[in-house]
Amino acid sequence: MISIPHKTKQFLVVLIKLLIVGGAFYFIYNQLANNDKLDWAQFLVLFKKNQSVAGIGFILLLSVINRYLEILKWQNLVSYLKPISVSEATKQVLSALTGGVFTPNAVGDYAGKAMFFDKSETKTVVFLNLICNGIQMVLTVIIGLFGLLYFNAQYHVITTKTAAILFGILILTFIILFSIKKITIKGYSIEKLIHKINEIPKRIHQKNIFLGIFRYLVFSHQYYFLFLAFDVDLPYLTLISAVTCVYFLASSLPTFQFLDFAVKGSVAIYLFGILGVNEWIVVFISTLMWFLNVVLPVIIGSYYVLNFKVLTPALYKKEGDET
Numbered sequence: 001m002i003s004i005p006h007k008t009k010q011f012l013v014v015l016i017k018l019l020i021v022g023g024a025f026y027f028i029y030n031q032l033a034n035n036d037k038l039d040w041a042q043f044l045v046l047f048k049k050n051q052s053v054a055g056i057g058f059i060l061l062l063s064v065i066n067r068y069l070e071i072l073k074w075q076n077l078v079s080y081l082k083p084i085s086v087s088e089a090t091k092q093v094l095s096a097l098t099g100g101v102f103t104p105n106a107v108g109d110y111a112g113k114a115m116f117f118d119k120s121e122t123k124t125v126v127f128l129n130l131i132c133n134g135i136q137m138v139l140t141v142i143i144g145l146f147g148l149l150y151f152n153a154q155y156h157v158i159t160t161k162t163a164a165i166l167f168g169i170l171i172l173t174f175i176i177l178f179s180i181k182k183i184t185i186k187g188y189s190i191e192k193l194i195h196k197i198n199e200i201p202k203r204i205h206q207k208n209i210f211l212g213i214f215r216y217l218v219f220s221h222q223y224y225f226l227f228l229a230f231d232v233d234l235p236y237l238t239l240i241s242a243v244t245c246v247y248f249l250a251s252s253l254p255t256f257q258f259l260d261f262a263v264k265g266s267v268a269i270y271l272f273g274i275l276g277v278n279e280w281i282v283v284f285i286s287t288l289m290w291f292l293n294v295v296l297p298v299i300i301g302s303y304y305v306l307n308f309k310v311l312t313p314a315l316y317k318k319e320g321d322e323t
Contacts, residue, residue: 055229062222063292067093069215073135074113076207077128080200081121092116094301096129101298109133127196135212137251143216144248147241154238155274219293220244226285232277242271 075089084092096112114125152158158166197205223243224236232239246268265286272282 059222059225059229059292062218062225063296066215066218066222066293067297069211069218070132073132073208073211073215074129076204076211077132077200078125080128080204081117081124088116091304094297095304096301097294098298098301098305101294131197131200131208135208136215139209139212139216140247140251143220144244144251147244148248150237150241151245151271154241157274219289220247222292223285223289226288227277227281230281230285232281234275234277238275242268242275245271 071086071089071093074093075084075086078084078089078092092113095116096109099112100107100109110126110129113129114122117125149163152163220240220243223246224240227234227239249267249271265283268282268286269279273279
């Protein structure tokens with residue numbers, strides 16, 4: 001095995017930090033500066049017309065609550081491994097978000113969180129992160145399906161026959177998955193996954209589900225309130241069902257975090273176009289949601305990434321003794 005000098009390691013760590021932060025900021029700038037669908041003149045006119053310190057504060061508060069709930073979810077799940085403080089959970093979540101901003105389906109998020117733990121705990125940390133993100137995905141699918149049913153009943157986007165076929169395929173997929181749960185691929189199987197999930201105490205799962213539901217309500221209603229701020233006057237159920245459809249349909253598409261607003265924006269343009277909402281308003285709201293819930297946390301996460309210190313085995317041992 002090739003031994004890398006300590007100073008070389010330090011240089012590589014600094015270089016990786018700068019690449020992560022620099023890459024994140026480049027992609028953010030590129031998406032904001034080169035999006036020709038963002039009509040800043042129209043936005044400024046509407047902003048001056050409806051500007052409200054209380055309104056802006058409320059929207060920002062929802063972003064803080066959204067990310068704080070994600071931090072609490074992570075703190076709760078990691079308690080299965082070892083207890084960590086809210087500040088430590090904040091550092092891990094925001095650092096991982098920054099690292100995952102330009103990786104497909106936020107793969108960097110998993111590696112980012114694992115960096116804060118001993119190598120022997122990597123598999124467990126990745127699994128816990130899978131549970132953390134998985135519950136949010138499950139909630140998005142379940143709530144999104146109900147939203148899609150309501151939206152389709154009102155506007156007939158797809159025929160009843162097509163909807164029945166889609167639900168039939170979904171149910172058939174679940175039946176097949178559980179019927180072959182004992183089949184092992186490279187040492188992994190659905191049965192083993194279920195067993196591993198059941199090893200985590202029920203109270204942790206219950207709290208994770210509760211926080212996940214609360215978080216979904218926060219970011220979906222932030223979307224809703226932004227439409228109200230842009231003078232979109234539609235019935236609550238119609239508007240919120242369209243929002244749940246956007247999250248449901250967008251979540252099924254593989255994407256990068258830095259393209260998240262573009263994917264959701266494209267889906268939103270189609271759905272809200274049916275409702276007669278101007279395209280530029282939909283694009284702006286999707287961009288604002290991305291800016292408030294991804295860009296701002298990434299800016300804070302960049303600070304943690306730049307100050308990240310690689311823990312040596314000795315430090316791991318010291319931390320273990322302290323806890």
